[in-house]
Amino acid sequence: MAPTLTVLNATAAGGRRARLVLPHQTVETPVFMPVGTQGTVKAVPQGMLESLGAQIILGNTYHLYLRPGHELIRRMGGLHRFVSWPRALLTDSGGFQVYSLSTLRKVTEDGVRFRSHLDGSSHFFTPEHSIDVQIALGADVIMAFDECTEYPASRARAEESLRLTMAWAERSLAYFHAHYPEVPWFDAQTRCMQCFAVIQGGMYADLRRQCAERLVEMDFDGYAIGGLSVGEPRELTFEIISEVLPLLPKDKPRYVMGVGYPDEIEQYARMGVDMMDCVLPTRAARHALLFTSEGRLNIKNKQFAEDQNPPDPACSCPTCSRYSRAYLRHLVQAGEPLAATLNSIHNLAFYLGIMQRVRESLEAEN
Amino acid sequence: MAPTLTVLNATAAGGRRARLVLPHQTVETPVFMPVGTQGTVKAVPQGMLESLGAQIILGNTYHLYLRPGHELIRRMGGLHRFVSWPRALLTDSGGFQVYSLSTLRKVTEDGVRFRSHLDGSSHFFTPEHSIDVQIALGADVIMAFDECTEYPASRARAEESLRLTMAWAERSLAYFHAHYPEVPWFDAQTRCMQCFAVIQGGMYADLRRQCAERLVEMDFDGYAIGGLSVGEPRELTFEIISEVLPLLPKDKPRYVMGVGYPDEIEQYARMGVDMMDCVLPTRAARHALLFTSEGRLNIKNKQFAEDQNPPDPACSCPTCSRYSRAYLRHLVQAGEPLAATLNSIHNLAFYLGIMQRVRESLEAEN
Numbered sequence: 001m002a003p004t005l006t007v008l009n010a011t012a013a014g015g016r017r018a019r020l021v022l023p024h025q026t027v028e029t030p031v032f033m034p035v036g037t038q039g040t041v042k043a044v045p046q047g048m049l050e051s052l053g054a055q056i057i058l059g060n061t062y063h064l065y066l067r068p069g070h071e072l073i074r075r076m077g078g079l080h081r082f083v084s085w086p087r088a089l090l091t092d093s094g095g096f097q098v099y100s101l102s103t104l105r106k107v108t109e110d111g112v113r114f115r116s117h118l119d120g121s122s123h124f125f126t127p128e129h130s131i132d133v134q135i136a137l138g139a140d141v142i143m144a145f146d147e148c149t150e151y152p153a154s155r156a157r158a159e160e161s162l163r164l165t166m167a168w169a170e171r172s173l174a175y176f177h178a179h180y181p182e183v184p185w186f187d188a189q190t191r192c193m194q195c196f197a198v199i200q201g202g203m204y205a206d207l208r209r210q211c212a213e214r215l216v217e218m219d220f221d222g223y224a225i226g227g228l229s230v231g232e233p234r235e236l237t238f239e240i241i242s243e244v245l246p247l248l249p250k251d252k253p254r255y256v257m258g259v260g261y262p263d264e265i266e267q268y269a270r271m272g273v274d275m276m277d278c279v280l281p282t283r284a285a286r287h288a289l290l291f292t293s294e295g296r297l298n299i300k301n302k303q304f305a306e307d308q309n310p311p312d313p314a315c316s317c318p319t320c321s322r323y324s325r326a327y328l329r330h331l332v333q334a335g336e337p338l339a340a341t342l343n344s345i346h347n348l349a350f351y352l353g354i355m356q357r358v359r360e361s362l363e364a365e366n
Numbered sequence: 367m368a369p370t371l372t373v374l375n376a377t378a379a380g381g382r383r384a385r386l387v388l389p390h391q392t393v394e395t396p397v398f399m400p401v402g403t404q405g406t407v408k409a410v411p412q413g414m415l416e417s418l419g420a421q422i423i424l425g426n427t428y429h430l431y432l433r434p435g436h437e438l439i440r441r442m443g444g445l446h447r448f449v450s451w452p453r454a455l456l457t458d459s460g461g462f463q464v465y466s467l468s469t470l471r472k473v474t475e476d477g478v479r480f481r482s483h484l485d486g487s488s489h490f491f492t493p494e495h496s497i498d499v500q501i502a503l504g505a506d507v508i509m510a511f512d513e514c515t516e517y518p519a520s521r522a523r524a525e526e527s528l529r530l531t532m533a534w535a536e537r538s539l540a541y542f543h544a545h546y547p548e549v550p551w552f553d554a555q556t557r558c559m560q561c562f563a564v565i566q567g568g569m570y571a572d573l574r575r576q577c578a579e580r581l582v583e584m585d586f587d588g589y590a591i592g593g594l595s596v597g598e599p600r601e602l603t604f605e606i607i608s609e610v611l612p613l614l615p616k617d618k619p620r621y622v623m624g625v626g627y628p629d630e631i632e633q634y635a636r637m638g639v640d641m642m643d644c645v646l647p648t649r650a651a652r653h654a655l656l657f658t659s660e661g662r663l664n665i666k667n668k669q670f671a672e673d674q675n676p677p678d679p680a681c682s683c684p685t686c687s688r689y690s691r692a693y694l695r696h697l698v699q700a701g702e703p704l705a706a707t708l709n710s711i712h713n714l715a716f717y718l719g720i721m722q723r724v725r726e727s728l729e730a731e732n
Binding site: 038039040042043044045046047063067068072075076082083084305306308318322323324326327330331333334336337338340341342 | 404405406408409410411412413429433434438441442448449450671672674684688689690692693696697699700702703704706707708
């Protein structure tokens with residue numbers, strides 16, 4: 001298959017402006033990907049995401065597997081069609097939510113047995129099953145099944161976890177190669193689902209290196225750095241990303257999972273990260289926290305009760321173009337659902353706007 | 367002032383197609399008015415209401431008085447500006463919510479003392495105070511302070527309640543005449559806030575008649591039939607509306623408060639009611655009940671789990687144009703906030719669509 005990533009410009013600092021051709025969307029990178037956990041970016045309609053310029057959104061395999069079920073989504077023609085999202089989609093492997101949400105998790109060589117956080121029912125995920133579920137969902141990009149190493153973790157624990165992640169990556173890729181034509185929208189001529197690997201290794205630089213090298217040998221379509229944003233200090237996140245990026249092939253997309261704050265996503269993009277996702281803009285929005293060009297605003301604070309300024313005077317999103325801080329504060333105080341919608345629209349616009357500016361800057365720089 | 371209502375066509379059955387010029391919007395009637403209790407039609411952004419063709423929405427005086435407070439809204443330039451709604455607004459008098467929501471309600475000749483349902487604080491509403499609050503909110507149409515008669519009510523109780531409503535209407539009107547220029551957007555040349563009276567009288571036709579005649583003598587800008595949808599059978603609602611409508615001046619708008627189901631709003635519009643409001647389309651939407659051309663759908667039912675049809679195949683609203691029943695059912699099952707938004711958009715489109723068709727029909731009929 002033709003390479004799907006074209007680097008348009010690279011900077012001395014390692015940053016790159018690139019273009020990633022995915023089956024449902026040509027994605028301009030670096031890109032921020034809003035998270036649509038259960039097949040919806042919480043409180044934001046799909047048409048609004050399109051207006052805001054979202055090129056690719058995430059779905060969570062663990063959540064969609066449990067509800068409504070991947071077989072149902074397969075019968076509905078895949079996740080794009082089920083949720084009516086025509087642009088690109090990425091699903092994670094389920095590994096992170098199995099680690100963070102499920103109960104009674106039991107990891108064996110073969111896979112993970114866990115109980116659903118919804119109803120306590122018992123489930124078993126193997127690499128093969130994770131890929132099968134993800135093929136049913138039919139995102140543009142799917143992830144190899146990994147074991148997320150907790151933080152802090154002893155070296156012995158990180159090594160054991162890493163060993164599983166590498167073995168599972170190999171099995172994931174083999175299953176993917178054998179089954180990707182089963183994706184609901186398969187088109188042998190022009191469109192091919194992509195499978196990325198997840199680099200683990202905890203906070204041990206040499207383990208990260210070992211993992212990256214081994215996974216690169218396996219020749220995935222792209223590489224993600226996982227196991228970050230699990231409670232470690234930010235300097236450590238930066239250090240791990242710095243260690244790993246130079247080990248990754250220049251012609252494949254690089255994805256850092258689950259980050260971050262606005263300044264972080266800009267920083268990592270300038271270092272050469274192509275893709276990032278985070279629940280922060282929408283989760284913070286639901287807790288009345290707005291990211292703005294003037295810093296963070298806790299919009300429920302009394303100081304905004306009569307503030308007729310837009311949430312962010314430098315922003316031209318649909319929320320900032322129409323509504324005042326005073327009104328948003330009222331909506332939050334009154335427990336109105338419109339608060340989550342309007343706050344989420346702004347925070348997503350802010351994140352997507354940062355990436356837009358970073359792309360312009362990376363395109364112009366040497 | 368020039369008459370604000372122009373009847374464009376009247377039918378033998380009493381129905382009329384008219385045009386009501388209000389300060390912020392020329393309203394084509396019969397009109398359905400979505401309810402924006404706390405300064406927001408729950409879960410639906412203002413821009414979407416405009417797209418759906420909403421010409422006028424309601425605000426609830428009781429709620430807005432308690433939170434964020436009418437003086438705050440006055441300082442913010444009135445409710446239109448505070449919530450960023452450029453079209454027409456109507457506020458109720460607060461009487462209905464004092465009756466239905468507050469605790470320890472004590473009615474005297476002068477007014478009503480009640481405790482807030484939010485924090486138990488004590489408040490006193492008089493006709494003068496209700497009008498003052500409504501002038502601060504600054505809707506296009508405000509309502510005289512009334513006492514809502516409960517159902518069932520003895521004749522003695524209905525008579526006493528009616529006596530208060532009539533006395534309070536007179537005081538409301540006097541206060542309105544003395545103070546309407548205090549509305550935040552006052553413009554003596556072209557724009558004048560309107561004050562409607564509320565006809566009470568319980569389910570006693572002769573009391574309703576007595577009330578209507580007395581209020582018409584007072585010469586309000588319009589007349590509302592209140593105290594309906596309080597638990598009475600639908601035949602009785604119909605009977606009261608039928609009794610009262612012929613008593614009302616033909617050159618003034620007629621408003622039936624708090625109704626109703628889709629077939630009801632059509633029925634009453636064809637009888638000559640110009641304005642109606644109801645929380646039903648949005649409240650039902652939040653409980654997963656959709657009104658469609660094929661009847662009511664409880665979209666959370668299992669039968670819709672794999673139904674790829676739009677919620678209403680005959681509807682072209684943003685929800686029906688993009689999403690399937692299966693997806694809406696999933697959103698409801700997953701407790702996603704987008705469910706309330708998409709369901710509300712459809713139900714409002716359905717209600718507004720009924721009125722659009724009734725207007726076209728009334729324009730063409732003899």
